[in-house]
Amino acid sequence: MIKKINPFLFPWIVSIIATSGSLYFSEVMKFVPCTFCWYQRILMYPLTILYGFGFFKRDKNLFLYTYPAVLIGNVLSFYHYGIQKFGFYHPMNVCSAGVSCSGIYIEWLGFITIPLLSFVAFTLLNIYLVCTFRKPKQKTL
Numbered sequence: 001m002i003k004k005i006n007p008f009l010f011p012w013i014v015s016i017i018a019t020s021g022s023l024y025f026s027e028v029m030k031f032v033p034c035t036f037c038w039y040q041r042i043l044m045y046p047l048t049i050l051y052g053f054g055f056f057k058r059d060k061n062l063f064l065y066t067y068p069a070v071l072i073g074n075v076l077s078f079y080h081y082g083i084q085k086f087g088f089y090h091p092m093n094v095c096s097a098g099v100s101c102s103g104i105y106i107e108w109l110g111f112i113t114i115p116l117l118s119f120v121a122f123t124l125l126n127i128y129l130v131c132t133f134r135k136p137k138q139k140t141l
Contacts (some may be wrong), residue, residue, distance in 0.1 A: 007056035007132050009055060011054075012052055014121055016048055018044050018118065031114075032099045037114065037115075043070075043076070047066055054066075074119065077115050077119035080101060080115035081115040082099075084104055084113055139141055
């Protein structure tokens with residue numbers, strides 16, 4: 001008998017890695033998060049707990065509760081990366097005090113920054129959730 005893999009295992013692992021990486025950069029490396037980084041954290045940290053509950057409870061409705069945060073986090077991290085690497089115009093005054101949102105702490109391989117890592121995590125969650133929990137279309141004769 002083949003045991004079915006829990007559908008919340010992958011998103012839980014991705015959210016744990018993203019949260020751990022975020023905490024590593026701020027607590028170990030002492031990088032001070034900018035405003036957009038805080039917004040992305042606010043969206044990712046609860047996902048770790050929610051997907052943990054989802055893993056144990058196997059509640060398929062959790063998709064409905066978490067998908068908006070994943071989608072918003074995806075858009076914010078893309079926009080943040082665009083501010084850093086492409087100079088997107090940001091009329092919002094969120095970065096006027098404290099750490100600049102265009103500041104780059106890491107730049108691995110010339111393009112991998114912290115917002116890109118966040119974007120990858122949210123994108124993985126986005127794609128996985130859409131592919132796993134969408135309802136198949138009914139064929140009509």
